[in-house]
Amino acid sequence: MSGSAQHVTVLLDEAVDALAIKPDGRYVDATFGRGGHSRRILERLSAGGRLLAMDRDLAAVEAAAGIADPRFQIVHSPFSALSDVLAAQGWPAADGILLDLGISSPQIDEAARGFSFRFDAPLDMRMDQSRGQTAAEFLAEVSEQQLTQVIKDYGEERFARQIARALVAVRTAGGAVTTTGQLAKVVAGAVRKAEPGQDPATRTFQALRIFINQELDQLALVLPQCLTSLAPGGRLAVISFHSLEDRTVKHFIRDEQDRDALPSRFPVRAAELPQPRLRAIGRAIKPGADEVRRNPRSRSAVMRVAERTEVA
Template sequence: MEKRFAHLSVMAEVAPPMVVTNPDGTYVDATFGRGGHSRRILSLLSPEGRLIAFDRDPQAIESAKEIDDKRFSIIHAPFSHMREELSLKNVDRVAGVFMDIGVSSPQIDDASRGFSFRMDGPLDMRMDTSCGQTAAEWLASASETEIARVIHTLGEERFAKKIARAIVQSRVTDPLVSTQQLAKLVAQVVPANKKDPTQNPATRTFQAIRIHINSELDELSQALEAAMDLVEDGGRIAVITFHSLEDRIVKRFFDEKAHPERRFDSRLPLRASELPAPELTDIRRILPTEEECAANPRARSAILRVATRVRTGRPA
């Protein structure tokens, strides 16, 4: 039986109303987690409305069984596959797509999942424990160069090369199989953060390896493209992110779709009517309130970005 871990969905009162523009429509919660946002979306739908959720975590799929609502269904698949999975259900248009990016509190707080350095557990880090390579398996086989690249690029860690060298040297006699092993090894190489002494030296390394193991940034990019194909004219795409790499992808994607004319040289003799029409409009950036951040520390780094899909040419 799954252990219970408390989870407060970030911006659960703010984000769903931004997505639901038509109570009778079909919506997608692309990251079900433990269902906080899904339940709020369902509360905003009419009896004719419909919510289809996605998650690649088997524990999340199991948790979804608690929702006894004929308007709700869930699919065990990465959100990057939403277009193909919905096609199998003869759904090619939806009224809105919501995404809450990153690891959830139950995943972090469950030592057996291997996401956190705070507790000792197997070095797993897979969001879908039914398939794929674990963090331990990757660290046992990846080259020093590859490990350094991942930690530097995805963790923005200045000491990535030193960490990679220590991992490769250590695994010869002491393979890394637990979270505490990795955390202690990194702590021997990375000096304490002078700006924030409370930050664990392994924070950036764990983040980088988790993102790599789950291909999180590629998944996000693919999911955004899928959402663009699915959302109907006037419908919305809403995304909550928790660190700069994710937010940068969403911000750039929304900006490019809202301003496709920027791809053209302004010196070209083109009329405004000859430029491509925007595919997104009414872009908003929303931060959690001070009250929510005080009640739920995980909300402090959250950014909600919302955009409206445009399929009928230039908005008025």
């Protein structure tokens, strides 16, 4: 989601520009975080515009209390419930939807959340601490085979098998991995050769966070809802920080844009083909050198933008 300890919002102007804000339009910031994008959207809305924000992190919802604006409302919810939230608000459609994926700086920098190996803290990793299994609870029961798959798939870690074996061995010996410091230590001992400039535990922490929060599943659920929730001409902007996320978004937009793509001489009339429901707007957008210099955490960000067509 963004920035440094002061929470520098990534691709702030680029994302809001991509939504092509209509002053009296209705917009959804489905990942409020600390509200950088939401505040900028509100600056561009007239008195008749509306902004609905969502976040599954209660700390983000509490931070939104600082926005005293009758055009703004926030709902404590994962973005995978987008359609239900819009229906509950009586919104037939939105003119723009923004998804800023991944983890926010406050979540990383607050030791008690358990997202970072920079602090020794309880191994939680839940974005929504009001529900679900913690990373420590998962490690207490997961099989070596499943853990290997999680670390390999979500962390793209080449030493996934060795790391999983080492973590399960701690449990077999009667111990438990319950803190970020313990996890980082076990992983460091299992990784034979770390990448230059990267902590050995980076990929494993990432993998566990993605799994615990079902981040890729949530994304797969929300993208079709974004499509059906957008008004014709409405914009979808998605900022990703991980190659698996970006690939999912890229393929979704491509598949919706190329629905009428069939081989030449295919025995179906063009009028009978399913018509594109999205069209990509420009190419993928990445932070410029100045933004990366000011905010190194932005370096992996990629934004893709699409527009809803007139097709029902």
